Amino acid sequence: MAKEKEPRKPFNLKKELKLAPGYIILILWVIFTIVLLGWVFGASFSTTAEIFQGKALKFESGLHFENYAKAWNGSGVAGFFGNSLLYSVVSCTVLILVCAPAAYVLSRFEFIANKFIQTGFVSAMGVPAIMVVLPLFSLISGLGILNNIPVAKTTLIILYVGINVPYTTIFLLTFFSNISKTYEEAAAIDGCPPMRTFWKIMFPMAQSGIVTVTIFNFINIWNEYFLSLIFASSDKLKPVAPGLYGMINSMKYTGDWAGMFAAVIIVFLPTFILYIFLSEKIIGGVTGGIKG
């Protein structure tokens, strides 16, 4: 993505006035988003009683950090959080190791299966998850491994990897085809075998694409819900999304709203922090893989 650094525009009242309706719509939309997130963030430091009195953001009884402690330990967010972290980090790593070589070969070499694999991957991106979930469930439940926690966690990671392979491969494929071939040609002349050339030269050169696609995979896997709901049946296996869903439902009986909002913020924070630092990269990457 090209960095777009526009020179500071001189202030021109007439021009800015023309844009006023645009600014008003943008401001309203953005204020709404910020109030929505801000209120929930504030309420997570309040108490349930104050929330119900409509005084969530007055903090008359001070800031209640214990909401977070309660959600983290008492409601089991810690476990879900740990699971999600494990699933996301391992899956993202495996995805790159599986997809980067495939994407590279598909972008560089012509062979009979090439077109077939690419078409398959592109169509797989449009396949609704419900098309694949039934046979996978019968396959995995047939193996009878979901009761063994470490094995079940590995199975989940394999599922997260599998479901993201087509997208990751296609994304990196576009990226590799934009890298000039002269580097490999030079390496070949110097006698470097092609596989080594890939790991030593091309892989590092594709770093920025790899980082972008990894951020996307991380966010996707962190927020993944449908597969987790079906395959992570016990609380020991659940990542944050179905974990939070279960908590919200049980909250109805315990009535700990402040704790619930704290849990929501904990789930939301990792991807939000990533976004604060990398929003430009993420935004640039959204449309990177799409050809209009």
Place this chain on the structure above:
Amino acid sequence: MKKNKTMIICFTLPATIVFLVMFLYPVIRTAMMSFFTMASVSDSMSTWEFVGLANYAELLKTSIFMTAMKNMLMIWLIGGIGVIFFALLFAVILTNGVRAKSFWRAIIYLPNIISAVAFANMWIYYIFQKRFGMIHNIFATLGLDKLARTDYMNGDMKFWSLLIAFSFGSVGYFMLIFLSGIERLPQDYYEAATIDGANKLQQFFHITLPLLKGVFKTILTFWTVSVVGFFVWSQMWSPVNSESQTITPVVYMYNIVFGNTGMSERMPGKGAAVGILMALVVLLIFFLVNRLFREDDLEF
């Protein structure tokens, strides 16, 4: 570069195996399953009983499934119009020289990175909350008592609150697609039009819109895929039992295959048929869109 057979095989094999196991095999098996009945998803193929198109025929006669289809269609159509309108509007505003473009863009896209469970929770327990929620407070301040007392999480309002919350979160993603489409349009068209005296509105309708054909194609396809998979939001809106206002085909499938409260019989064959129908919906829209927006070989 030739004779790299080993490399080609070593490098593509893992990804291809994953594709075959995770996509090709399941899609084929789901398609077959939809013509059979069985007691449970994990039953082996030998115990399946062939029923032809009976699963499909029964689905079309099941009123709750048809309600689910109707809900999906409404989300697709009404939500789609809203989402595309705002996405295009923001893309146009942002490409017309407003200040702090990346700031606006980042905030509008933000909902897309939040877990849907967390984000839906914020809408349900803050925006639409009937005692201290944002909408309640706004109407109460304005003195509109009747609107302030409406419960947006109940009855017919439930569908609309769901639709609004889901669509709101989707705008940012489609805005980015429009943005990149508009930014790729050649600037000289606009310069020429300005010299000829066309105003911004005329330029939008006669230059931007016609040139965005390809982008519309992408957007409609992606929107369809996302509506067909509609699941989390629906579950969040009616967590205990799926209610007719918010049920969608995927939720229905989940209920009849993996069982939920109030469903005694499990019908995996029918569930598979739902899956196939959804895939057909995506394909149908894809072909319609491709016919409607046929590329005129515009090159720029």
